Amino acid sequence: MSQLNQRHILVAISGGIAAYKGAELVRLLKKQGAVVRVVLSRGATEFITPLTLQALSGEPTHTELLDEAAEAGMGHIELARWADLMIIAPATADVLARLAQGRADDLLTTVALATPAPVAVAPAMNQQMWSHAATQENVQLLASRNIQIIGPDAGEQACGDVGPGRLLEPDGIVAALNQRFENRQLEGKRVIITAGPTLEAIDPVRYLSNHSSGKMGYALAGACAAAGAQVALISGPVQLAPPDRVSMHPVTSAEEMCAAALSLAEGADLFIGAAAVADYRPESPASTKLKKQSGGPLTLTLVENPDIIAQVTQLPNRPALVAGFAAETTSVLVHAREKRVRKGLDMIIANDVADPQTTFGSEQNAVHLITEAGERSLPLASKRVIAEQIISALAAQLPH
Ligand code: PMT
Numbered sequence: 248m249s250q251l252n253q254r255h256i257l258v259a260i261s262g263g264i265a266a267y268k269g270a271e272l273v274r275l276l277k278k279q280g281a282v283v284r285v286v287l288s289r290g291a292t293e294f295i296t297p298l299t300l301q302a303l304s305g306e307p308t309h310t311e312l313l314d315e316a317a318e319a320g321m322g323h324i325e326l327a328r329w330a331d332l333m334i335i336a337p338a339t340a341d342v343l344a345r346l347a348q349g350r351a352d353d354l355l356t357t358v359a360l361a362t363p364a365p366v367a368v369a370p371a372m373n374q375q376m377w378s379h380a381a382t383q384e385n386v387q388l389l390a391s392r393n394i395q396i397i398g399p400d401a402g403e404q405a406c407g408d409v410g411p412g413r414l415l416e417p418d419g420i421v422a423a424l425n426q427r428f429e430n431r432q433l434e435g436k437r438v439i440i441t442a443g444p445t446l447e448a449i450d451p452v453r454y455l456s457n458h459s460s461g462k463m464g465y466a467l468a469g470a471c472a473a474a475g476a477q478v479a480l481i482s483g484p485v486q487l488a489p490p491d492r493v494s495m496h497p498v499t500s501a502e503e504m505c506a507a508a509l510s511l512a513e514g515a516d517l518f519i520g521a522a523a524v525a526d527y528r529p530e531s532p533a534s535t536k537l538k539k540q541s542g543g544p545l546t547l548t549l550v551e552n553p554d555i556i557a558q559v560t561q562l563p564n565r566p567a568l569v570a571g572f573a574a575e576t577t578s579v580l581v582h583a584r585e586k587r588v589r590k591g592l593d594m595i596i597a598n599d600v601a602d603p604q605t606t607f608g609s610e611q612n613a614v615h616l617i618t619e620a621g622e623r624s625l626p627l628a629s630k631r632v633i634a635e636q637i638i639s640a641l642a643a644q645l646p647h
Contacts, residue, residue, distance in 0.1 A: 250428035250473050251421070252280030252491065253466055253631040254522035257330035257362070259355045260300070262290015264405045265337040265371040265414035269295060272336055272417040273303045279421060280491075282629075284326065285309065288342070288355045312354045323354055327361035327533065329611075331632050335359065335425060336397070337371030337414045340382050346394070347385035358490075367395035367427070373374050374410025381569075397423045430635075431643040434475035437515045439566070440468045441508060441522035441555065445482035445501040449547065457523045458607035461485030463572070463598075466634040468493045474638060481507045483522060501525050501552035512559045515566040517641060520556040522540035523574060523607070528552050560591035568641055570594040572614075576601040580615060580622075586616055594618045596637060611622055 256276050260269035276283050278549040285300040287306045297308035309322060335342060335355065342355065351357040359366055368389065376382060377399060390396050398415030415623020446454040461482060468480040469490035481496040481504055489495045498504045501524045507641035512518045527549035556571045571592045583597035597615040604627060605613050613627040616637065625636050
């Protein structure tokens with residue numbers, strides 16, 4: 248399974264003859280399940296059009312440092328924060344020199360400076376330019392700053408020379424990026440995850456529910472599978488494709504989710520409750536469509552649903568670790584700490600759903616991990632990266 252699945256990859260293309268291979272790189276990254284945005288240097292637009300990259304990535308292509316369309320006119324900061332990884336391919340000798348100097352004289356170099364995400368470069372240039380002491384010193388300086396250098400390849404060049412400096416083929420770049428994220432910290436572990444909303448029937452055509460999209464739970468399932476776990480995902484109704492190598496258990500109501508969870512969680516290594524389970528359901532759903540009451544209010548009697556995660560912690564052979572989320576709109580940490588203790592959880596992940604950046608359906612999240620031993624905040628990042636950080640924290644607590 249691809250380590251790039253669901254990751255936000257920012258592809259920056261600089262102005263060399265190999266720029267056309269950027270299109271293939273974007274296509275392959277998309278095939279791996281990555282969400283791809285593209286930055287083109289002004290030189291690159293001489294070799295490949297923004298429209299091509301836009302069609303392949305399915306996202307607008309960015310070329311200008313000052314972007315009137317961006318929120319607050321600071322497109323470079325938005326892109327820098329959005330990225331989980333930035334890959335500059337091809338990276339010309341000029342771009343390597345500007346990166347080494349820390350210059351910010353166009354969108355590409357500015358984003359590279361502004362991003363907290365890891366940066367990789369795939370150099371491509373004439374063999375003489377690659378071998379020049381200035382380029383080699385720049386590359387060493389960049390490597391010493393933890394910038395990943397991918398390639399270059401050697402062979403026949405567009406200018407007719409033969410030697411090192413060819414852009415590594417796009418599939419080689421994708422393989423190197425995949426390897427960078429390789430992590431087998433849940434190898435052989437059995438993980439059960441709940442995700443999405445539950446739907447509680449009022450009658451055959453109406454229900455009570457909530458806004459959970461399933462993105463957080465699916466990101467956790469994808470990250471656990473990529474880390475080597477055997478994953479069962481119990482999902483309420485959502486509009487998402489099942490993650491690779493995950494066994495799916497679709498359910499509709501809280502009672503169905505509870506039955507699936509209790510039968511799967513026995514003896515598991517890890518249980519993560521990311522689902523937004525309805526706390527109540529209509530006591531007696533009507534068997535036929537309810538008719539509009541003329542004039543008067545309609546009264547529904549609600550009864551409490553089982554607390555799934557609390558029941559999982561009471562199983563005779565309970566999972567080694569049980570983690571839940573606390574979706575809160577006020578006094579987030581206070582409520583989350585109380586819930587962790589009340590439900591008997593090893594970890595609770597406090598999620599402020601009053602903030603539009605970290606709420607139901609958002610692409611990103613920022614959470615606070617609470618265990619008996621301590622607390623720690625995970626700053627805003629894609630749900631995939633947040634998922635990986637959560638499972639790293641949990642994996643560190645799992646018995647070996
Ligand atoms: O799906 P997304 O759009 O990506 O949004 C992600 C999310 C906001 C849904 C997710 O990050 C989140 O916070 N999930 C938990 C939502 C929730 O229902 O929180 P809660 O505070 O009501 O429940 C606390 C914990 O108990 C949760 O782990 C929940 O799964 C579990 N629970 C709750 C009620 C119940 N009857 N049974 C349960 O197991």
